[in-house]
Amino acid sequence: MKNICCLLLLVSAFFCGHARAIPDTTILPAAADPRGYMRHLKDKRVGLVINQTSEYRGVSLLDIMRAQGVNVVRIFVPEHGFRGSADAGAHIANDVDSATGIPVISLYGANKKPKPEYLKDIDALVYDLQDVGVRFYTYISTLEYCMEACADAGVYLLVLDRPNPNGHYVDGPVLQKEHRSFVGMQPIPIVYGMTAGEYALMLAGEKWVAGAGKLKFDVVPCKNYTHYKRYQLPVPPSPNLRTMEAVYAYPSMCLFEGTTISVGRGTYFPFLQYGCPEFEGLMHHSFTPRSGPGAKTPPYEGKKCYGEILGDIKELGLREEEDGQLQLKWLIKAYRSYPTKKNFFTSFFTKLAGTTILEEQIKQNVPEADIRASWKNDLEAFKKIRKKYLLYQDVY
16 A cells, blocks of 8 residues: 555656745746757758757657758767667667657767767757756766767757756765766766756866867757756656656665665666665565666566665655755665675775765765765865856855
């Protein structure tokens, strides 16, 4: 009965948002107003970097642009594919859009950066992906590679901005460059408080992108957005971020993906619970991962896991006092409860954290408050850089 009640809540949760932060329905992504970007694309052969989130009121940016007479010659898609249904890390193959006959090129797997042959007949590349404002969410890595490719090929880049649902705070350890990977390419904190457009300006302005000096690009801003406003995502950005509560919890819960603990992939509540079979008798919440869309082979498939679910039946997700900062308490509790601690962390944890220090702090039982204090200087330094590139009113 408990799981049925939770499922009923989940069905409507994505469209309900945070109970204590009413979404501002006046906020509009750049894609909502073709007048703001059509002048940049007149008489150009255009490529689009899009997926299922690249829409306005249910209409794909591809269809919006074609209706405006834009000559779209190629579509590029990031992790999770054109329809956003592929597993995290799954191979995405090149394809053809059945509705238009336009070639669809994957920017995931071995081909994360647009190849020169795919840009040689393009005058402008348009980037429009809904990010969630977290360093290891790979859409900003795709953005960086697109900027590099356009700089190399002399192709104009146009970024259509979208609000950041986690844009109301900055938190977490700052990535150390020696741990650079596709889930963390620049020295930014886990939660960096910028839209994709602002982030693109920072990449270029700080010359963090190869060829930044020769890149020609523009950012078309959102309307009525500020960093203290909450934006209700109209479409789930990926198959396991199905609700707004999962989007808010993701920065904290994704760190579990660098451990032996499941975050509930293959259940109704991914990123809103954690557990493993070894917690039987230690924790009372339970779930059993099953194969399904977005989770073909989830960790512990078919095995009963024991752990915790965020909040409770009435409020699934972060509580008010947990919002606005990265939460480590679940990770710390899981580590302290795990019977064979030497097997708890995997090598992927360092890539997610962006540093080896966090793992060592947890192993040494450093209090969460002291861990957070160790981020302070790096966060303040980042905020000074970040401030130079903000397009919208800030919370700081």
